[in-house]
Amino acid sequence: MTTSVRPATHADAAHRLDLLRQMLFIRRFEEKCVELYSGGEIRGFVHLYIGEEAVAVGVNSALTPEDNIVSTYREHGHALVRGVPLDSVMAEMYGKITGCSHGRGGSMHLFDTSRRFYGGNAIVGGGLPLAVGIALADKMRGESRVTACFFGDGAVAEGEFHECMNLAALWELPVLFCCENNGYAMGTAIARAQAQTDLAVRASGYGMPAWPVDGMDVLAVERAAGLAAEAVRSGGGPHFLELRTYRFRAHSMYDPELYRNKDEVELWKERDPIAALTDQLRAAGELTESDLASVEDELATAITESVAAARSAPAEDVTTLEKFVYTPRQP
Amino acid sequence: MTVTEAGQIQTTYREAMRAAIRDAMQRDDRVFLMGEDVGSYGGCFAVSMGLLAEFGPERIRDTPLSESAFVGAGIGAAMAGMRPIVEIMTVNFSLLALDQILNNAATLLHMSGGQVGVPLVIRMTTGAGRQVAAQHSHSLEGWYTHIPGLRVVTPATLADARGMLWTALQDPDPVLIFEHGSLYNVKGMLAADAGPVDIDLAAIRRPGSDVSLIAYGGTLGKALSAAEVLAEDGIEAEVIDLRTLRPLDDAAIIGSVARTHRAVIVDEGWRSGSLAAEISARIMEQAFFDLDAPVQRVCSVEVPMPYPRHLEEAALPQVDGVVAAVRTVVG
């Protein structure tokens, strides 16, 4: 339906292979995190994105490096595909100086303003007002940037969500609201938390275009995000995508998962976005086993190297504890 | 559960808190628990694990992510004759409900000329120590002690975890219960028939004659450990557990200082404008001429909580720091 508005290259095989590579990148990175967490090398709260990779990859693919991203505590994927260097993300997991937040933030607080990646926000709903403000600044300065704001289905219940929908629509701000509806807010299934579970309907109540997207299909996400981002960029005001997805693992690194049954998880795993695209590319003759093997090799090497670099990076000296509380002043 | 000959059971802080909720639910059918993930998830710190099966979803009520709404609804339900226990996952998230807590819960009685009482209990986790960084780790109970109309309690022992809730529910006014996150796994013996305790008085957890070590909640254990270390050098510290932070038990604090002539306050909050500052001022006002040395405070370093373990440890009050502070005032 949208081929006319997309550059032809986006449909080509190399591009699809790249989308696959990006999803695998997130997946392999996080699998390594699981291992490192189990070994006690990284700590704190670590929220895995496994199962949801198509969302970050598809949306990011529709953005330019000049656009802004505001994310949540489940943001490894957004940061990596945005181009926050792997080594600096891994080092952040270790709390090292070389981390993208100088080790202060850890898994939940990845930041890289040089790549317009504004966190790493771990108060549910707390990123939305930031996105509104960033977009306001862009609009006031006549920039043509889009601010993509990621948040979960759970955030839709917070007052801040509604305040931000209204403000963004009222002021016609260039925000692309990307709701990652994975069906649960921690242990609370969406039907037990939202009076209207059709989240796009909720957003459209604020007068902004909003529609649901299959968040397990990276091409569908990319298409929808492309349309929405272009509309936002060309002055169409905020848009809202409800990206329907699923997290395959626990809310944080581990939870007893008493709130959902195994069959449901297995059913969703059959729709694994990585497997789906892999199958599709294979069937179209666009992916050979050696392509796949070389992607996997390249990722494994990069990830292994990032671990080695993070391990050997220096820890911040305790005397710098109070650094970054205030901006240093010139005397 | 095995009861020893001395009529004791082995339990944990978490189980004691759960027993307190269960007991309150059984005794008074106006009591109900509500908050995020208290039901099917079992509570974010597993305090309410199993209670959903026991009492059902009406009384173990999962809420959407909407702190302002469900705390406010707790206030409304309390006004209308119920006895809600509202759980907020952590004190950092309570800031989304601060408007309701201050502008409604703490204020309604006064501005209605005594007509509208708010017999509400709000429980929340506080404190650091788990490497969960700057949006999940703060100790903000001191802020709440600034607010007239509230009572603020901090169970630090198994007996208080078991006993404070019921007494709080009998209070005609709002009571905030702060549970330090490091305490949930603390194991120990508790009287099998343990029941309600007062929420007015501080307790002397270790008598001593050389210095008053004033602590509460998560810092009590550190103060007791410091007292052990000091005892090896013949310094006898009297360890006071404040138990209730508002209203403060001035008589207990001043009485102890009158005996020991020295005071060190251990408070996980930031030093500036802290609860420790308030206690120090009261000692100055009421026991100035009893003092043989300036009052000392051991507080958190004034920095948002950093992620890496060594920086987090350096930011928090520790046993060594308490011992060192005592040495500056004794001898």
Ligand SMILES: Cc1ncc(C[n+]2csc(CCOP(=O)(O)OP(=O)(O)O)c2C)c(N)n1
């Ligand atoms: C204001 C606030 N309340 C509660 C929490 C604890 N918490 C962290 S994530 C989460 C669930 C959020 O669900 P959702 O928005 O659907 O995002 P998901 O984790 O599913 O990606 C909760 C309750 C928090 N971080 N902030």
Ligand SMILES: [Mg+2]
């Ligand atoms: Mg969710």
